[in-house]
Amino acid sequence: METLIAQLLNGLSLGSIYALIALGYTMVYGIIQLINFAHGEILMIGAYAGFFAITKLELGFFPALIVAMVVSVVLGIIVERVAYKPLRNSTRLSALITAIGVSLFLQNGGLQVFGTDYVTFPRAVDKVTYKFLGGNATITSHQILILIITVIMMFILQYIVHKTKTGKAMRAVSYDKDAALLMGVNVDSVITVTFAIGSAFAAVAGVLLGMYYQTIHPLMGSMPGLKAFIAAVLGGIGIIPGAMAGGFLLGIIETLVSGYLSSAYRDVVVFGLLIVILVVKPTGLLGKDTHEKV
């Protein structure tokens, strides 16, 4: 029982990080039907920005988080403007190949600039272990922090998407770009805002991953990026609640498989799951066969 609770809490915190990453994939997909393969690298840059903000600028955890978000947002906007916008009217395949190119460029650029070694991510927040259920189960301050930050980010996102004018425009653009143009919406700026939000989420996920694994590396974004992409597909790509659910689910499945079977099977199960979904329900768990996105 104790291990189950421990595994679930662990899965929940890993899953919430996946959910944060998956949200970026799904929002961008919802608005321009592009799988932004560079998303994991935007996360990685965010993690390094957070790292330098803590070690070099000696900032606390939350100010460092803000720095990381700003850096990733700027990078995300640059990537969108330079690499994707010129391809807006070309085939989806060329955009996809470009995204993979941007991803490789940032990975290798990262290896050049940051080196190939793992770097220890500083403990900007004390790790305290709390016992509960009469001492039978434990939770760490890091797990609590990850969960709280994720929940706050999700509330902010729900607010933006459902209660603001920009959010309304995002939903409109994702449904019908031409109709949105006829309303006077500047579709290009809405797309930019979407990338900015997704990148900010990636930065938060990057810093939280640094805290979770206690190390960072220029290639750190690639595996969680892939997992989060699977989470987004699992929940139904383009659907925000789907990305959240998919992320949590994937994190929990992963830790349960590692805990009860063997961590060797972890990725096998996750990728096997992707194949099963693609065969059984290609639109994902929350996906309908309608046109609805974002």
Added chain:
Amino acid sequence: MLKVENIDVYYGAIHALKGVSLEVKEGEIVTLIGANGAGKSTSLQTISGLIRQKRGKIMFSGRDISFSPAQEIVRMGISQVPEGRRIFANLSVRENLEMGAYLQKGKEGLKKTLEKVYEKFPRLRERLNQRAGTLSGGEQQMLAMGRALMAQPKLLLLDEPSMGLAPILVKEIFSIIKEINEAGTTILLVEQNAKMALSIANRAYVLETGRIVTSGPAQELAESEQIKKAYLGG
């Protein structure tokens, strides 16, 4: 008010509009009729700035809007109700209307315009919080028109508003178009239902495979033998 001068529009190799010119004067209802594929929607899309002409220009209120971005054209006072309504099915009725007023500033103005639209389309008021995708075809057409009116346009472009509607609804829609015009909005109406369109329009243009072949006062065209044969079913 609107002057389309000799425009040529292409879709790749397809030459969709061949030197089309037309004019809409302030206060008029002008209709553009023609068979399926004649280029009616292409004409409206070009005016709205969604498609660009290769040659020719488009003037609105004395300004060349040939290369203005779509949002600038809306801001200047041209709104379109596109073919097939194109409402945002994933948004609520109210949100659709708010999208129509996207460029309008100020909450007070928004409220007033909303009230006016509800007056014209009382059924929308009853369905404000419903998802627009759940509306019936006629209600969706009304929503699309209400949404365009939210921008308080000077010129309203309507692309086949009668499409797919029962005859009784078609009548209702056309009488609303007349009301909108009488309240001061100039109208360019694209229709395949030539009979109805000619009955409410002041002037008409006939488009055939990308070319204007006839134009004149709507009543005259409605009585012309040639038009009767081709578009009014004999």
